[in-house]
Amino acid sequence: MNDKLLQVKQLLSKYNQEHVLDFLNGLNNSDKDNLIEQILRIDFDQLYSVLDETGQCEFNHNSVQPLDYQRLDDLTNEQREMYTNEGWRLIRNGKVGVIVVAGGQGARLGHDGPKGSLDIGLPSGKSLFQLQAERLLNLSNRAGKNIPWYIMTSPDNYNATVMFFQKHDFFGYPEEDCIFFQQKTMPALNQERKLLFSEPSQINLVPSGNGECFYSLYESGAFADIKHRGITWLFYYNVDNALIKVADPLFIGYSAIHNNPIAIKVTEKCNVEEKVGVLCSSNGRPSVLEYNEIPESLLEKRDSQSKLLLNLANISIHMFRYDFIENFIHYQIPYHIALKKITYVDSKGCVINPSEPNAYKLERFIFDYFPLAEQVTVLMVEREEEFAPVKNREGQDSPFTARNQILNLHKKWIENCGAKILESGENRLIEVSPLISYSGEGLHDNIEKITTEIEENYD
């Protein structure tokens, strides 16, 4: 028996994973070698210590307080101009990079392919990635400097994501400024803490959350690229926000002038049940409490003016200062554990689709870095202009609601120009290309070119 096989057998026995031998025994030599390597890469001590940690998400209710924030609407025109100018200055000097986290599995959406490849039903048929690329292209062209775009995928959707960009010629964005990197995964374990398999020769490895982002940047070499380019601020966002103002110059300038290590955009929560994390102060540190981890009593708690105590919706738009990431790149933020339905195979290769949650999924959340910053900068923005999440196949936060939010916003932009088209425009769809306007600016001179119209047809 070779050394590695012996080592693997010892590991499996030490960690009560002998069922893996049934899989190993049925494989040909090359698959067997491959599986042995996978097993040797697993950090069982870490895996077990995560599962053994109890109460990791418990917190002291009384320590939860609202956090100070600035409303964008309350800024004067002079302030806006000052922040925006600073943002442009940083972009022009190559100091800004963008990170999109696109490694999630999008289980609620049921889209076959990377989430960013989704066409949300706009007249143009543009995918989420295309909208984002064109917004970046708009800014880069105006700045005369390309903004590097770091795209985090999972190992599972890496090829499909890169191929989607290639098929669309990177949406006109310079290929050398689209930097793809793969995130870390963790093995899924069933409730008896046994490893699950996605194929008889493959351990079921699940993307372990957007909080793996910094370490995965480092491990993939992308962080060295960030350093080499001299980037000082990173703009972070979720791939599924159809209204994302990628690399928003005002927010960049606002973050840089306040110069806390992290800046966060929030909106007001639209209702108590909204599935968003909430930003607050917990134990005196900036924190996000995730929607499925907040006790109901806290979720519904109101202040003396009957306003929700936890009213700041985390819309996953953050700025991170480079030195903060560098400082904490090896820091171990906690894993959150959730029991999920995870499809797996048995050692004969039969696929099992559980009808009930059957396995533990371990995830790190990006906002668990927030308490490491003594202070953060918080800017409250308008949901109608900046947050259109695509989470569900239909109903709330679906492609349809996101598409309507974009169309409504663009209609408002056109109305603000007093454009004629709207006199008959009640039932027309109006979409403005991000290549023409990033946030409603410059439309007066372009009114002829800007609209893509079709008769609205819901049949």
Ligand SMILES: CC(=O)N[C@H]1[C@@H](OP(=O)(O)OP(=O)(O)OC[C@H]2O[C@@H](n3ccc(=O)[nH]c3=O)[C@H](O)[C@@H]2O)O[C@H](CO)[C@@H](O)[C@@H]1O
């Ligand atoms: C943990 C987290 O961030 N929660 C936030 C997330 O919730 P939500 O439940 O929507 O979080 P998702 O699981 O959709 O992940 C958010 C983003 O992270 C990416 N992703 C996720 C898992 C993974 O392993 N790799 C990866 O890259 C997804 O592709 C997505 O772009 O967005 C909401 C706003 O829309 C916020 O209110 C929530 O506080």
